[in-house]
Amino acid sequence: MTQLILFNVFNGLIVGAFYALMALGLSLILNLSGVINFAHGGFLALGGYFAYTLIPFIGFWGALLVAPFLVALLGLLIERVLIRRIYGRDPLYGLLLTFGMAFIFEDGTRYVWGAQSLPYQIPAWLAMPLSTHFFFLTGYRLFMMAIVAIAVIGLFLILNRTRLGMRIRAGTLDLDIVSVLGVNVRLLRNLNFGLGIFLAGLAGVLAAGLLGLQPTIGDGLIMPSFVAIIVGGLGSLPGTLLGGLLIGVASGLTTVFFPSATEAVMYVMMALVLLLRPRGLLGEEGRLQ
Amino acid sequence: MSTDILSDRKKLAWNALIWLLLLTMPYWMPLTGGYTALASRVVVLALAAMSLNFLLGFTGVLSFGHAAYFGLGAYGVGMTLKYLVPSTGLGILVGVLIGTLAAAVIGALIVKLRGVYFAMVTIAFGQVFYFIAFRWNTVTGGDDGLSGWQRQPIDLGFTQIDILGNDKAFYYLVLFCFAISVAAMAAILQSPFGRTLVAIRENERRARFLGIPVERHIWLSFVISCLFVSLAGALYALMNNFTDPRALRWDQSGNFVIMAVLGGMRSFWGPLVGAAIFVVLQDYISSQTENWMSFIGLFFMLVVLFFPRGVLGMIKRKTAA
Numbered sequence: 001m002t003q004l005i006l007f008n009v010f011n012g013l014i015v016g017a018f019y020a021l022m023a024l025g026l027s028l029i030l031n032l033s034g035v036i037n038f039a040h041g042g043f044l045a046l047g048g049y050f051a052y053t054l055i056p057f058i059g060f061w062g063a064l065l066v067a068p069f070l071v072a073l074l075g076l077l078i079e080r081v082l083i084r085r086i087y088g089r090d091p092l093y094g095l096l097l098t099f100g101m102a103f104i105f106e107d108g109t110r111y112v113w114g115a116q117s118l119p120y121q122i123p124a125w126l127a128m129p130l131s132t133h134f135f136f137l138t139g140y141r142l143f144m145m146a147i148v149a150i151a152v153i154g155l156f157l158i159l160n161r162t163r164l165g166m167r168i169r170a171g172t173l174d175l176d177i178v179s180v181l182g183v184n185v186r187l188l189r190n191l192n193f194g195l196g197i198f199l200a201g202l203a204g205v206l207a208a209g210l211l212g213l214q215p216t217i218g219d220g221l222i223m224p225s226f227v228a229i230i231v232g233g234l235g236s237l238p239g240t241l242l243g244g245l246l247i248g249v250a251s252g253l254t255t256v257f258f259p260s261a262t263e264a265v266m267y268v269m270m271a272l273v274l275l276l277r278p279r280g281l282l283g284e285e286g287r288l289q
Numbered sequence: 290m291s292t293d294i295l296s297d298r299k300k301l302a303w304n305a306l307i308w309l310l311l312l313t314m315p316y317w318m319p320l321t322g323g324y325t326a327l328a329s330r331v332v333v334l335a336l337a338a339m340s341l342n343f344l345l346g347f348t349g350v351l352s353f354g355h356a357a358y359f360g361l362g363a364y365g366v367g368m369t370l371k372y373l374v375p376s377t378g379l380g381i382l383v384g385v386l387i388g389t390l391a392a393a394v395i396g397a398l399i400v401k402l403r404g405v406y407f408a409m410v411t412i413a414f415g416q417v418f419y420f421i422a423f424r425w426n427t428v429t430g431g432d433d434g435l436s437g438w439q440r441q442p443i444d445l446g447f448t449q450i451d452i453l454g455n456d457k458a459f460y461y462l463v464l465f466c467f468a469i470s471v472a473a474m475a476a477i478l479q480s481p482f483g484r485t486l487v488a489i490r491e492n493e494r495r496a497r498f499l500g501i502p503v504e505r506h507i508w509l510s511f512v513i514s515c516l517f518v519s520l521a522g523a524l525y526a527l528m529n530n531f532t533d534p535r536a537l538r539w540d541q542s543g544n545f546v547i548m549a550v551l552g553g554m555r556s557f558w559g560p561l562v563g564a565a566i567f568v569v570l571q572d573y574i575s576s577q578t579e580n581w582m583s584f585i586g587l588f589f590m591l592v593v594l595f596f597p598r599g600v601l602g603m604i605k606r607k608t609a610a
Binding site: 030034035036082085086089090091092093094095096097099100101102103104106107108111223226227229230234260263264267270271274275278 | 345351353398399401402404405406408409410412413414416417420421424425539540543546547550580582583585586587588589590592593594597
């Protein structure tokens with residue numbers, strides 16, 4: 001029993017790490033630009049597929065490094081051409097625009113790489129279980145956790161220690177003032193969008209190694225990411241991280257005791273949070289309006 | 290609203306034209322290459338989009354999760370007919386009741402949120418019902434959908450209406466429900482309550498300072514909107530004699546929103562126009578190409594970038610200028 005619980009908690013942590021990675025990217029974009037990026041799952045899938053295509057040429061490690069950057073580059077381009085046009089307009093338009101993009105991404109990946117599931121090669125030594133007793137501790141899972149941890153620490157270092165990060169945080173509070181102070185807000189939003197998409201691309205590469213690839217791989221991750229943002233707290237990135245891990249572990253634990261409610265439990269958590277603390281666990285006051 | 294631009298007489302003429310077109314649709318639809326079932330689809334989805342627009346266009350609150358209540362209506366009617374009683378009327382009633390109840394509970398949880406956050410929470414809550422329908426195999430049929438039932442003739446006591454065998458009869462049942470719902474929504478919007486909703490849309494803070502209980506109004510508007518959308522869902526399931534989890538998935542919600550926007554969300558009839566265009570276009574594209582998703586996606590983007598006011602919004606602007 002202990003082993004079963006441990007297994008599912010650990011599984012939940014991994015899933016939660018994915019949620020968090022997705023949700024952090026979404027949150028970055030939402031906080032600074034007020035756009036819910038529905039196409040985030042599509043970017044995630046592209047990350048996986050780019051890596052899949054790159055592996056024969058530059059190997060597993062090269063793909064892991066390069067694919068997220070390629071996706072981020074695409075993100076920068078799309079922000080510049082499309083997303084930029086809907087800033088400052090009713091949030092409705094951002095939703096619809098990215099919604100349409102999500103359709104095109106899904107269809108496009110299916111067109112290029114096919115609808116069937118593709119296997120994703122990971123180095124043999126990473127696929128081995130580390131312990132016979134704790135069979136679920138494969139090297140790849142630990143490795144994934146490590147990469148996610150590095151990415152998250154890196155993100156918070158960028159946000160807290162660099163000029164760009166400082167501007168992003170300031171812009172989240174009051175973009176007009178930041179603009180008046182002479183910061184190029186267009187560029188800032190562009191880079192911020194790219195940063196968010198980078199995280200989605202990275203999540204995609206990692207997810208490919210765990211689950212294999214299919215065009216809808218991002219679909220199952222986008223809703224939990226919304227839940228993570230709401231549970232964790234509106235406007236708070238640490239909150240988003242916490243929310244993602246929390247709902248991941250909660251789903252994992254529910255799998256042990258009440259498997260058919262695995263997906264439902266996070267929505268129950270969201271309902272509770274909205275009931276008891278509408279701004280979310282670590283949310284800032286005044287973000288609700 | 291439109292009263293200041295169009296005179297009352299002109300408005301009356303427009304209304305008469307719209308109803309005339311709707312009443313005769315099964316007869317002229319085949320001439321344009323359509324079929325009766327397509328006409329039913331247009332009217333059902335128009336009802337859904339107009340219900341959504343009650344909230345979106347006239348209260349100024351963006352719900353991106355209306356498919357959930359649409360789907361609840363669909364499953365409500367399907368499960369009633371399959372497991373409880375073979376009565377179309379009762380099935381519709383149960384479907385609407387379930388959808389409205391769910392909206393009342395969820396609405397109470399989310400009325401404090403605004404704008405983009407409201408949208409996000411409605412999407413997320415919408416997924417709950419998707420998962421229930423998807424997971425609860427034994428009752429809902431899971432991914433394969435709920436089948437093995439069909440709409441029943443309506444017994445009026447003195448006569449029976451065969452809505453199962455006769456496509457046109459079913460169309461007029463749909464139109465009848467549509468007419469009642471639309472009239473009810475129009476009446477609500479004309480009432481002091483409806484005017485208050487528009488006031489909240491225009492300036493929530495001012496409405497609040499005037500002592501209007503904004504949360505309660507938004508909640509009620511949400512529930513009313515979901516009531517009619519679940520009716521649309523029930524009719525949709527009856528139309529297909531089938532429903533599946535896709536009826537309550539988020540892309541269905543997106544379709545409702547794009548219909549409202551495409552037609553013009555600031556006008557009462559806008560979503561009807563939007564639904565007509567969308568349904569016919571989708572029907573055409575999905576019969577022409579396997580990659581219809583890309584075309585629909587592209588269509589969404591084009592509407593956002595070039596037609597944000599919608600068809601009726603643009604016409605109105607031109608006549609005003």
